[in-house]
Amino acid sequence: MSKILTKPILSVEDLSYRYPKTTEFSLHDVSLQVSEGEYVAVMGSTGAGKTTLCLALNGIVPHFYGGEFFGSVRVGTMDTVDHPTHELARHVGMVFQDIDMQLTAPTVANEVAFPLENLCFPVEEINRRVPAALEALRLKGLEDKHPHQLSGGQKQRLAIAAALAIRPTLLVLDEPTSQLDPVGSQEVFEVTRRLNQDHGITVVMVSHASEELAEYADRILLLSRGELQADKPPGDFFQDIDFLLEHGVRPPAVTAAFSTAVRGSNAPGRYPVTLSEALEQRWSVQSGPRPHSTFATPGDAPVHSNETVIRTRDLQFSYEDGTEALRGLSVDIKQGDYIAIVGQNGAGKSTLIRHFVGLLTPSTGAVQVFDRYTQDYEVSEIAQRVGYVSQNPDNQIFTDSVRTEVSYALLKLGVAKDEVAARVDQSLEQLDLGDVADRHPVTLSKADRSRVVIAAILAMRPEVLIFDEPTTGQDYQGSKAILELTRELWESGKTIIVVTHHLYLLPGYAERLLIMGRGRLLSDSSLRSGLYATATLEETYLNPPQLVRFVEGLGDEALQRSQPLTPDELALTMVAG
Amino acid sequence: MPSMYVERITRPSFFSRLDVRVKLFIMFLASTLIFVWESVFYQFAMFLVALGLALSAHIGTRYIRRLVITMIPFMLLVLLIHGLFNPQGQSAIASVPEWVPLLGGRLSLYWEGLVFGGMVLFRILTPLLVLPLVVMTTDINDLMLGLVKVRVPYKVAYVFSVGLRFVPFIFNEIGTITEAQRLRGLAIEKMGFIKRIPVFASLAVPLILGALVKAQTLEMALQSKAFSGSAQRTFTNDFRMSGIDYLALAGGIVIFFGAILTRVFLDWGAFVS
Numbered sequence: 001m002s003k004i005l006t007k008p009i010l011s012v013e014d015l016s017y018r019y020p021k022t023t024e025f026s027l028h029d030v031s032l033q034v035s036e037g038e039y040v041a042v043m044g045s046t047g048a049g050k051t052t053l054c055l056a057l058n059g060i061v062p063h064f065y066g067g068e069f070f071g072s073v074r075v076g077t078m079d080t081v082d083h084p085t086h087e088l089a090r091h092v093g094m095v096f097q098d099i100d101m102q103l104t105a106p107t108v109a110n111e112v113a114f115p116l117e118n119l120c121f122p123v124e125e126i127n128r129r130v131p132a133a134l135e136a137l138r139l140k141g142l143e144d145k146h147p148h149q150l151s152g153g154q155k156q157r158l159a160i161a162a163a164l165a166i167r168p169t170l171l172v173l174d175e176p177t178s179q180l181d182p183v184g185s186q187e188v189f190e191v192t193r194r195l196n197q198d199h200g201i202t203v204v205m206v207s208h209a210s211e212e213l214a215e216y217a218d219r220i221l222l223l224s225r226g227e228l229q230a231d232k233p234p235g236d237f238f239q240d241i242d243f244l245l246e247h248g249v250r251p252p253a254v255t256a257a258f259s260t261a262v263r264g265s266n267a268p269g270r271y272p273v274t275l276s277e278a279l280e281q282r283w284s285v286q287s288g289p290r291p292h293s294t295f296a297t298p299g300d301a302p303v304h305s306n307e308t309v310i311r312t313r314d315l316q317f318s319y320e321d322g323t324e325a326l327r328g329l330s331v332d333i334k335q336g337d338y339i340a341i342v343g344q345n346g347a348g349k350s351t352l353i354r355h356f357v358g359l360l361t362p363s364t365g366a367v368q369v370f371d372r373y374t375q376d377y378e379v380s381e382i383a384q385r386v387g388y389v390s391q392n393p394d395n396q397i398f399t400d401s402v403r404t405e406v407s408y409a410l411l412k413l414g415v416a417k418d419e420v421a422a423r424v425d426q427s428l429e430q431l432d433l434g435d436v437a438d439r440h441p442v443t444l445s446k447a448d449r450s451r452v453v454i455a456a457i458l459a460m461r462p463e464v465l466i467f468d469e470p471t472t473g474q475d476y477q478g479s480k481a482i483l484e485l486t487r488e489l490w491e492s493g494k495t496i497i498v499v500t501h502h503l504y505l506l507p508g509y510a511e512r513l514l515i516m517g518r519g520r521l522l523s524d525s526s527l528r529s530g531l532y533a534t535a536t537l538e539e540t541y542l543n544p545p546q547l548v549r550f551v552e553g554l555g556d557e558a559l560q561r562s563q564p565l566t567p568d569e570l571a572l573t574m575v576a577g
Numbered sequence: 578m579p580s581m582y583v584e585r586i587t588r589p590s591f592f593s594r595l596d597v598r599v600k601l602f603i604m605f606l607a608s609t610l611i612f613v614w615e616s617v618f619y620q621f622a623m624f625l626v627a628l629g630l631a632l633s634a635h636i637g638t639r640y641i642r643r644l645v646i647t648m649i650p651f652m653l654l655v656l657l658i659h660g661l662f663n664p665q666g667q668s669a670i671a672s673v674p675e676w677v678p679l680l681g682g683r684l685s686l687y688w689e690g691l692v693f694g695g696m697v698l699f700r701i702l703t704p705l706l707v708l709p710l711v712v713m714t715t716d717i718n719d720l721m722l723g724l725v726k727v728r729v730p731y732k733v734a735y736v737f738s739v740g741l742r743f744v745p746f747i748f749n750e751i752g753t754i755t756e757a758q759r760l761r762g763l764a765i766e767k768m769g770f771i772k773r774i775p776v777f778a779s780l781a782v783p784l785i786l787g788a789l790v791k792a793q794t795l796e797m798a799l800q801s802k803a804f805s806g807s808a809q810r811t812f813t814n815d816f817r818m819s820g821i822d823y824l825a826l827a828g829g830i831v832i833f834f835g836a837i838l839t840r841v842f843l844d845w846g847a848f849v850s
Binding site: 055058060063064084085086087089090092093094096098101102104105106110113114115116117118119120121122123126127146162163166357359378379380381383384387388390392394395396397398399400408409412413442456457460 | 585716717718739742750753754756757758759760761762763764765766767776779780782783786787790791794795796797798799800801802803804805809810811812813
């Protein structure tokens with residue numbers, strides 16, 4: 001049902017902006033209008049100008065940064081250039097990507113009251129609005145908690161509650177779900193939808209979550225290199241898949257599947273963009289669907305050996321505060337495995353992999369790495385055989401050039417200079433960093449900074465590589481680039497372990513899936529079987545990929561047995577029309 | 578996982594019940610009197626009072642022990658430097674033997690210097706005990722409002738409260754970065770002091786960059802929440818002084834002026850060795 005839209009409350013005209021000391025404009029001639037009650041999404045790859053656009057809506061651009069600003073942004077009747085950000089804050093609520101730094105108060109209730117206090121609302125009014133905002137965001141009962149005691153999803157809902165308490169004209173959310181697990185992410189999307197539909201709050205949401213935006217948004221804007229390339233309702237926006245991929249945007253899985261399935265046929269060219277639309281389309285299973293064993297294994301799979309590189313037995317671990325993080329977990333990781341570990345936040349994934357590198361030692365049970373108990377190793381010894389790439393590259397870069405960063409540990413480990421030079425060159429080449437070898441790592445994109453860290457770890461020649469949430473905070477292209485790299489490393493004989501929430505990215509890469517929940521191993525199977533174990537995934541609060549839900553929704557047993565995971569595989573078994 | 582916020586003692590105590598202005602006055606009193614007195618005995622007595630208040634306010638012995646242990650290298654350095662080089666030194670208690678090249682017979686450890694060094698230590702330890710005593714027993718909002726009520730500009734009070742937020746963040750970051758260094762194969766735990774220096778120095782790059790990025794995000798978040806630094810704002814928390822507060826305040830004032838007068842006119846608290 002389409003909304004009846006009224007007057008525009010946001011008007012952006014010919015907006016161009018360049019940050020100080022940069023040569024490129026971050027936004028070029030962007031013009032758009034948002035009407036009261038709309039839910040507008042903004043998509044685009046990293047560096048497309050999405051965050052800059054958000055910051056322009058409440059005046060942080062240009063007031064905070066300076067730089068060159070052309071055109072105009074008006075919120076209601078206020079021109080953002082003429083009003084400082086703290087005045088615009090009465091009309092524009094802002095939620096940032098960085099969950100922790102945007103929460104500034106010592107309690108949940110104080111956090112919501114803070115902007116109201118700054119705006120000089122009377123105490124009685126604040127005392128009315130704070131509980132109302134907490135109620136709307138389902139945070140009632142948590143008033144006296146410290147914000148950092150909340151889960152990721154609760155923290156973002158708290159940030160929204162604080163923005164909402166002002167009763168803003170416009171609620172702007174800049175990638176609020178990028179650091180959240182699927183449950184937290186779902187909470188935030190549900191809440192924004194409810195605020196928009198039930199309370200008429202106008203929402204501008206920046207996100208890479210195609211499936212959710214297709215479901216919730218009224219319009220989607222595509223920004224690319226600072227230019228507005230598209231501004232359409234989701235049903236139209238996701239039709240031109242090649243165009244979207246060219247601009248770094250991933251279409252919803254069902255849209256991609258349908259487009260692949262009808263390619264070359266005479267079927268009408270309008271693709272479904274949501275799961276319910278896809279299920280309403282006419283599909284038929286090709287005669288005799290192929291058994292899943294005929295689907296290709298990703299890449300040129302290396303020959304597996306029977307050597308166990310990491311083994312845990314009845315592994316239990318409790319933190320100092322008594323939290324039981326692992327409850328009797330036994331698993332064998334073989335040389336040449338490509339394993340994905342998935343599970344909700346708090347499932348024990350990080351605790352488990354920290355045992356693999358000796359950062360934690362078991363409370364009871366045992367962990368062996370290359371047949372030695374981890375207690376018998378120093379962390380630095382294990383690190384030379386098991387490389388660990390954590391989520392934030394910025395905590396892992398210590399020097400002022402890419403080349404010295406890659407050689408940093410080798411020199412300190414006493415590797416001969418000739419050997420260091422050879423290994424550094426090889427790592428830089430493998431990670432395609434040769435051209436930026438002399439640059440400061442800070443000047444590179446986040447995806448490239450991650451590559452620098454991986455190059456530095458690869459230079460130590462580890463046999464096993466662990467990637468902890470490598471795709472969090474990355475756009476689609478960045479995520480794919482990192483996963484491509486993991487596949488290349490796997491094909492070169494390394495054992496790969498990836499921890500992730502992004503199940504939809506795994507097909508084509510991982511072979512084996514460990515599903516964890518509440519400190520236990522719920523399932524250890526092939527990726528294909530694991531992603532179709534929907535009940536197990538839901539037990540640990542993970543949404544199966546949209547393609548899997550679609551196949552299940554069709555209810556065709558033969559098709560379910562074939563377990564397609566990618567649009568191409570689905571197209572091999574289905575006929576759309 | 579390490580916490581991202583300064584620990585707060587919620588268990589009630591005499592000190593925690595005091596009005597924040599009285600707590601701030603006690604902090605001022607302790608931090609000032611240690612500079613009025615030059616006697617190590619008076620300093621020690623003041624340190625014991627601060628320690629007693631900290632323990633009565635349920636600040637755990639673990640925290641106090643950690644504070645002292647962290648300070649031990651620094652304390653030894655201060656004692657050694659004063660013991661060797663303080664101009665007050667007259668009574669040598671140990672000397673470098675003649676046969677030691679260069680230093681032999683030229684360097685002695687003096688009793689007066691050690692006592693002076695002890696006084697300097699208490700001047701550092703007492704505020705280090707009193708500051709967390711106030712911070713850990715007071716709601717941060719009350720602390721901020723208390724500072725505003727004693728005429729500290731709101732912007733400064735807020736910066737102070739944000740600074741408190743950054744302390745655990747910095748410690749967290751140091752932990753994460755050190756961990757990343759160990760995962761690069763550096764056996765920091767096996768390194769000697771000299772070898773550790775360049776490793777610790779390399780912490781600075783990610784630490785400072787991380788802190789700058791976080792500070793920028795924080796400032797943007799504050800402005801987006803209508804924060805302008807103006808004291809013209811509503812404070813939802815408010816508090817009034819009770820009888821016990823007035824009594825503590827009066828007692829504090831008497832001690833403060835009594836200490837200054839007796840120091841000036843009776844020379845109480847003068848340097849003794």
